[in-house]
Amino acid sequence: MTKIPCVFDAYGTLFDVAASARQAADEPGQEALARTWQPLAADWRTKQLEYTWLRAVTGDHADFWQVTQDGLDWAMERHGLSAPELRARLLALYRELAAYPEVPKMLRALKAAGHPCAILSNGSPGMLADAVASAGVGDLLDAVLSVEDVGVFKPARVVYDMVGARFGTAPGDVLFVSSNGWDVCCGAAYGFRTAWVNRSGLPLDRLPGRPDHVIPDLTAIPEIAA
């Protein structure tokens, strides 16, 4: 019998999106960033996501690399940071975000048990290729699905449709894993089996759809998928 495919959101779920600003703040000469990297990282992420949703509503798509730069530009301006070298450094680090520590072992356990594993992400193919290479998990993934193939961001249904198109599965025969509450709720409303990685202990989003599992990190995924 075929094992259920496990499909992961990338940014915030497998890869730590705050790592770029945190790491840059530790580098020499970044005293200004050291004071403000946490709200900067939060605003960068907030704007990056806002812009994906707004572009999905208007139909004015741009890829995630553009939207990531746009979000950073807004956040840097808000926090009084303007150095082009800092901007370039933050973006370079965003191309090689750290995976959360439990990721490689979890993926190896899923592979060993026979589960197909995939990423389904807003990220552009180039960004995802860089992140997967940097985290060293390429051999553990059967597919890296980017919204660029459909030209609209999550949570548009056509994005979630990519999973069935790739694996030949009905939504209820897929385990979809995301740390983003909105993504997991919309994925659940779409019909996926879902696990919400609630790393920060946030309230459940009040949206249609409700995750089947709420977990503090990815450790329990092989057990949930079994």
Next chain:
Amino acid sequence: MTKIPCVFDAYGTLFDVAASARQAADEPGQEALARTWQPLAADWRTKQLEYTWLRAVTGDHADFWQVTQDGLDWAMERHGLSAPELRARLLALYRELAAYPEVPKMLRALKAAGHPCAILSNGSPGMLADAVASAGVGDLLDAVLSVEDVGVFKPARVVYDMVGARFGTAPGDVLFVSSNGWDVCCGAAYGFRTAWVNRSGLPLDRLPGRPDHVIPDLTAIPEIAA
């Protein structure tokens, strides 16, 4: 010659969305709210808007009154507030938000100069009727347009289309005014003449479209429209 119609966003632009939490925090017995009303109001607003965009992307529409309650429920849970009486009080106050102080005089000046004036809002018709009555500006408005007539939230193009349908104008012959950066950028990309009321001195959103005017409050609108 007909004067250019002036079309206003409602929540945050004409009506102060933080007034509900601020006012409730001043009431007897609300010590817990008094400590946390500012982040509560910010999270309430953030989630309310997120839910409008996400529902516009998925097509799973619910009206703005539902989304306003959903956002409040998330924010109350995050800030450790759960009293049903407080929830009811905050929602009651949201039905009678204060207008910004310059609003009545500005609308009277536009009317005196012959400009048609309207609201174009995510709000449900009932919410908008309450807010307009509470602010006492009903006589100064030629139209109160709610997205409920098209069943999807801003910035979907069909929402902005409601203005031309009502006034028989091309987008470039309308002055659209919003305090929400995303709304004003998307309105500008749609083709409206636009003014962004940037009350908090925020950076310009990095979205397609750029406002023609950036103003700290609504005082200058009659001059801009002239």
